[in-house]
Amino acid sequence: MKDIRYIFAIKxxxxxxxxxxxxxxxxxxDVGLAGGSFGASKGLYEKFGPERIVDTPISELGFTSLAxxxxxxxxxxxxxxxxxxxxxxxxDSIVNQIAKMRYMFGNQYTLPIVIRMPEGGGLNAGPQHxxxxxxxxxxxxxxxxxxxxxxxDVKGLLKSAIRDDNPxxxxxxxxxxxxxxxxxxxxxxxxxxxAEVKREGTDVTVVSASRLVNESLKAAETxxxxxxxxxxxxxxxxxxxxxxxxxxxxxKTHRLVVAHEAVKQFGxxxxxxxxxxxxxxxxxxxxxxxxxxxxxxASYSLEKYYVPNxxxxxxxxxxxxxxxx
Amino acid sequence: MGKPSKETMVKMYRTMVKIRKAExxxxxxxxxxxxxxxLHVSIGQEAAPVGICSHLADADYIATTHRGHGHAxxxxxxxxxxxxxxxxxxxxxxxxxxxxxxxxxxxxGIMGANGIVxxxxxxxxGAAFAAKYRKTNQVxxxxxxxxxxxxxxxxxxxxxxxxxKLPIVYVCENNGWAEFSPHSIxxxxxxxxxxxxxxxxxxxxxxxxxxxxxxxxxKAVERARQGDGPTLIEVRSERWHGHYVGDAQKxxxxxxxxxxxxxxxxxxxxxxxxxxxxxxxxxxxxxNAEIGAExxxxxxxxxxxxxxxxxxxMKGLYL
Ligand SMILES: Cc1ncc(C[n+]2csc(CCOP(=O)(O)OP(=O)(O)O)c2C)c(N)n1
Numbered sequence: 071m072k073d074i075r076y077i078f079a080i081k082x083x084x085x086x087x088x089x090x091x092x093x094x095x096x097x098x099x100d101v102g103l104a105g106g107s108f109g110a111s112k113g114l115y116e117k118f119g120p121e122r123i124v125d126t127p128i129s130e131l132g133f134t135s136l137a138x139x140x141x142x143x144x145x146x147x148x149x150x151x152x153x154x155x156x157x158x159x160x161x162d163s164i165v166n167q168i169a170k171m172r173y174m175f176g177n178q179y180t181l182p183i184v185i186r187m188p189e190g191g192g193l194n195a196g197p198q199h200x201x202x203x204x205x206x207x208x209x210x211x212x213x214x215x216x217x218x219x220x221x222x223d224v225k226g227l228l229k230s231a232i233r234d235d236n237p238x239x240x241x242x243x244x245x246x247x248x249x250x251x252x253x254x255x256x257x258x259x260x261x262x263x264x265a266e267v268k269r270e271g272t273d274v275t276v277v278s279a280s281r282l283v284n285e286s287l288k289a290a291e292t293x294x295x296x297x298x299x300x301x302x303x304x305x306x307x308x309x310x311x312x313x314x315x316x317x318x319x320x321x322k323t324h325r326l327v328v329a330h331e332a333v334k335q336f337g338x339x340x341x342x343x344x345x346x347x348x349x350x351x352x353x354x355x356x357x358x359x360x361x362x363x364x365x366x367x368a369s370y371s372l373e374k375y376y377v378p379n380x381x382x383x384x385x386x387x388x389x390x391x392x393x394x395x
Numbered sequence: 396m397g398k399p400s401k402e403t404m405v406k407m408y409r410t411m412v413k414i415r416k417a418e419x420x421x422x423x424x425x426x427x428x429x430x431x432x433x434l435h436v437s438i439g440q441e442a443a444p445v446g447i448c449s450h451l452a453d454a455d456y457i458a459t460t461h462r463g464h465g466h467a468x469x470x471x472x473x474x475x476x477x478x479x480x481x482x483x484x485x486x487x488x489x490x491x492x493x494x495x496x497x498x499x500x501x502x503x504g505i506m507g508a509n510g511i512v513x514x515x516x517x518x519x520x521g522a523a524f525a526a527k528y529r530k531t532n533q534v535x536x537x538x539x540x541x542x543x544x545x546x547x548x549x550x551x552x553x554x555x556x557x558x559x560k561l562p563i564v565y566v567c568e569n570n571g572w573a574e575f576s577p578h579s580i581x582x583x584x585x586x587x588x589x590x591x592x593x594x595x596x597x598x599x600x601x602x603x604x605x606x607x608x609x610x611x612x613x614k615a616v617e618r619a620r621q622g623d624g625p626t627l628i629e630v631r632s633e634r635w636h637g638h639y640v641g642d643a644q645k646x647x648x649x650x651x652x653x654x655x656x657x658x659x660x661x662x663x664x665x666x667x668x669x670x671x672x673x674x675x676x677x678x679x680x681x682x683n684a685e686i687g688a689e690x691x692x693x694x695x696x697x698x699x700x701x702x703x704x705x706x707x708x709m710k711g712l713y714l
C-alpha cells in the first residue's frame with residue numbers, strides 16, 4: 071500500500087491507462103504544458119508528448135464534440151473540463167451528440183469518452199465556480215455518471231470509466247483534491263454501477279456520493295457515540311445506480327436519508343427517494359430525510375452556510391429517527 | 396475627436412493610478428486572507444480600460460471579465476462599495492454574494508465582470524441591441540482577453556453585431572497569456588484583429604499606450620454612436636502577475652515575467668505627462684497620495700462593514 075492524494079490518484083489512473091492503450095489521450099484547457107489547472111496531469115505531457123496530452127484553446131463546445139468525433143473513429147478520449155460550471159458551455163456536445171450518437175445511429179457507433187470535471191464549493195469561488203450539476207447528466211439517457219469520494223475510489227473508478235465503452239461523466243470534487251488515502255501498489259479497478267456500503271449500521275441508511283459520503287461518515291461517527299447506528303452507502307455511480315445495495319440496506323434499517331452537495335430540489339437524491347417510494351415504500355418506518363444545498367446560487371461570503379456538511383447530515387438523520395408514519 | 400484635453404489627460408492619469416494602487420492593495424489584503432476565492436488583477440493593463448472608458452457616459456454599457464476591476468474603476472464605480480463586494484460584505488454591490496469575479500454597478504452601466512470566459516461578449520452585444528432597438532444613442536463596450544476569442548460566444552456575437560450594425564466596441568486586451576498558456580496554444584494568427592475582419596468589422600491593433608488607445612477608442616465609440624456599427628480594438632498589453640494572485644507562474648519563467656514588468660503603461664504615461672509639462676513632479680506626488688488615501692479609506696470601509704446575514708441568502712432569487 072502507499073499514500074496518495076486524490077489529485078495524483080487521478081493522474082495515476084490516466085497514466086496507467088495511457089500506458090495500457092495507445093488510443094487513450096487527454097484533451098482540455100491547460101492540461102499539457104501546465105499539467106492541468108489542479109495538477110491532475112502533472113508530468114504527463116513530458117511523458118506522452120503533445121500528440122496525446124492535448125492543450126486546447128478556450129473552446130469547450132468545440133473540443134468536447136471533437137472528442138466525440140475522435141471516439142467514433144476508434145480513439146478513447148479523456149476530456150478535462152476545468153470546473154464543472156464550464157460544462158454548461160458544451161451541453162449540445164454532451165446532451166445532443168455524445169449521449170445519443172450510439173442509439174440514434176442504430177448502435178453503429180461506439181463512444182468511449184470520459185469527460186472529467188471537478189464540482190463543488192469549498193474555495194469561496196462564488197456562483198459560477200462552485201456548482202454541482204450531476205443530476206442534469208443523470209437525467210440524460212445514454213450517459214453514465216460517476217462520482218468519487220476518496221483517492222482509492224477515484225483511481226479505480228477512473229480506470230474503469232476509461233475502459234468503459236459508454237460515455238462517462240466523471241465528477242471529481244475540488245475540496246477532495248488534496249485528500250490523502252491509501253491505495254495498493256498494484257493495479258486495481260473499482261467497477262462502475264456498483265454502490266458500496268462504506269459503514270455498516272442498523273438504524274438508518276444514508277445514501278450519498280462524493281464529498282458528502284465523507285461528511286456522512288463523520289456524522290455517523292458522532293452519532294455512534296449517542297448509540298445511533300448509521301449505515302452509509304456511497305453510490306459511486308449515480309447513473310445507472312445500484313438499487314440492489316440501496317434496497318437491501320433499507321430492508322435492514324427501514325429509514326432513509328439522501329445526501330448530496332448539489333441543491334436539494336431535483337437532485338439525484340430525489341430519484342433515489344422516488345424509486346424507493348415506487349418499489350419498497352412499505353419497508354420505510356418514517357418519512358425520509360434529504361440533505362442538499364439551499365435553492366439559490368452558491369454564495370461567496372456565506373459559503374460555509376451554503377455547502378452542506380456533516381452537521382446537516384446529522385440533523386437529517388435525527389429528524390428521520392424522531393419520526394414515524 | 397483627436398487628442399484629449401489637458402483635463403482629460405490628467406483625469407486619465409488619476410484613473411490609471413487608481414487602478415494600479417487598488418490592485419496592489421487587493422493583492423496585499425488577499426495574501427493576508429482578508430479576501431477569499433479567486434482574485435485576478437490587471438496590473439500592467441491599466442491603459443486599456445482608461446483609454447476606452449474616457450469616451451463613455453454613465454448611461455453607456457460595459458461588460459467585462461474575471462480580470463475586471465480596472466474596467467469597473469475606469470467606468471466610475473464607487474470604490475467603497477466595490478471594495479465591500481470584494482470583501483464579501485453586506486454593503487457590496489452584489490450584497491456580498493459574489494465577490495471579485497462578479498462586480499456590477501447598474502447605475503453606471505457596468506453589466507458585470509464574469510466568471511465564464513467569453514460569457515460577457517454576447518451580453519454586451521445584447522446591450523447594444525437594446526440601445527439600437529430603443530434608439531437611445533447609448534454605446535456598449537465588451538472587454539475580453541485573447542483567450543476568450545476561442546469561444547463560440549465571441550464569434551457568434553461579432554457576426555450578429557456586424558449584420559445588425561450594433562453600437563458596440565469590442566476591446567480585446569491581448570496580454571499574451573490565457574491562464575497558464577501562451578498565445579500560440581490559442582490561435583495561429585498573430586493578431587485578434589484578423590478575427591474581426593472575417594466578420595467585416597473594422598479592427599485595429601494598438602500598443603499598450605493610453606493616448607493611442609484613447610484615440611482609437613474615440614473613433615470606435617463615435618462610429619458606434621453614428622450608427623455605423625461595431626469596431627474591434629486589440630490592445631497589446633502585458634500581464635505582470637500570475638493568472639490569479641498566488642499563481643507561481645512556473646510555466647512562464649522568471650525572465651518572461653521580468654520582461655513583461657519592464658513594460659509599464661502607467662510609468663510611460665507619467666513620464667510623458669512630466670516631459671510635456673502637463674503635470675509637475677509635485678502634482679504627480681499629490682495625485683498618488685490622494686489616491687492612496689482614497690483606497691485606504693475604501694478598504695477600511697470594507698473591513699468595518701458586516702457580512703450579510705445568513706437569512707439574507709434566501710432572498711431575492713425571484714421577484
Ligand atoms: C468557459 C470558461 N472556460 C474556462 C475558464 C477558466 N479560465 C478563466 S480565465 C481563463 C483564461 C482567460 O484568458 P484571456 O481571455 O486571455 O483573459 P486574461 O486572463 O488573459 O485576462 C480561463 C481558461 C472559465 N472561467 N470559463
